[in-house]
Amino acid sequence: MLHLKKQILVEIILSTGDEMNQIKPKIGLASNKNVKENYLTKDNLNRINKKFDFRWGQFDEESSWDEPPNTNQKVKKKFANFCKDLDGLIVCHGSPLVDEEVLKVAKNLKFIGELEGDRFSQRIDLEASFKKNINVVDTTHGSSYPVAEWALALSIVGLKNGGYHFRKMINGEISFPDNDRTNDPGFIMGELWERKVGLIGCGHIGRRLLSFLKPFNTENYVYDPYLNRDIADIYQFTQTSLEYIMSNMEVIICLAPLTPKTEGMIGEKELNLIQPGSILVNVSRGAIIKTDALIKRLNKKDIIASLDVFDPEPVPVDSPIRKMENVFLSPHVAGVTKKCQPRFFSIMIEELERFFSGHKTKYNLSDFTISNRKGL
Structure with missing residues (x-):
């Protein structure tokens, strides 16, 4: 009986050690403070921290549905440094452009997600991302x-x-x-x-x-x-x-x-x-x-x-x-609700969980997105 108890105790210790030693994928969110305060609910933060090593980086670039952000070299360098060790990157309002220069530094990057990019994700250079076989998703449809x-x-x-x-x-x-x-x-x-x-x-x-x-x-x-x-x-x-x-x-x-x-x-x-x-x-x-x-x-x-x-x-x-x-x-109110903002983030977490569990993501951007951007 004593031997059995010891065996069970050893198994529990080994199991706990495995969980502690398991390396969580590093996920970063680049956005302005408003996104952090309104899109990241307590429940969403608990959920993403459970499976990922999550961090937020504050950036305050001007957002546009129609044009990519125009970022100076100082901010670009800061952004590249933020992305350097990430396995997954989420961008939203305030984020600089994820371009070829950033991707050269972010060598571990396998996943990029746009929280709210009005379907065309101007904050992501899709061609450069696809060349590096990075999985790119957009959760704008939360609205x-x-x-x-x-x-x-x-x-x-x-x-x-x-x-x-x-x-x-x-x-x-x-x-x-x-x-x-x-x-x-x-x-x-x-x-x-x-x-x-x-x-x-x-x-x-x-x-x-x-x-x-x-x-x-x-x-x-x-x-x-x-x-x-x-x-x-x-x-x-x-x-x-x-x-x-x-x-x-x-x-x-x-x-x-x-x-x-x-x-x-x-x-x-x-x-x-x-x-x-x-x-x-x-x-x-x-x-x-x-x-x-x-x-x-x-x-x-x-x-x-x-x-x-x-x-x-x-x-x-x-x-x-x-x-x-x-x-x-009505004054362009259709998609503007308080529930939409955390919904963007919860859908993104679902996509991260799928991807880093080895499954297919649902809301991928593709060459079709590029064609649609250009009206081809």
């Missing part, structure tokens, strides 16, 4: 949850003619003074049930929105030239052309990213294809739709627009779109 929710909500608000009725209410007016609703678009089109819905773009937001649309039994169509055809079968929609979406849908929802190719993609020709009574929703970027052409089309007062984005932003105080009764506006 796809509220954006998809708001796209759904704006669709219903538009179908109910919500912009018109809200204006009447706050102006102290009565929408139906004679109790006749027959000409109200909200009466005519006021249900999402079994409507024909067209999505322009079908990335993470579009796919989440398609799942939200299921209970409404909608007939769904998608225009997305970059989409793998298998996705249509999985999510049960029909892939089609932009022209078909614009001319045949009862609800049109723009979800496309802003690239050189999509900027101004929807102009007067496309807007004039929209059937009277239809609803146009934009939760992506205002510059995808040409502003003058949009205002001109809305002036016909035969369609309704629900817009979370506009070009320019903020919406100019003297813009006629502010006063249009057939328009519902």
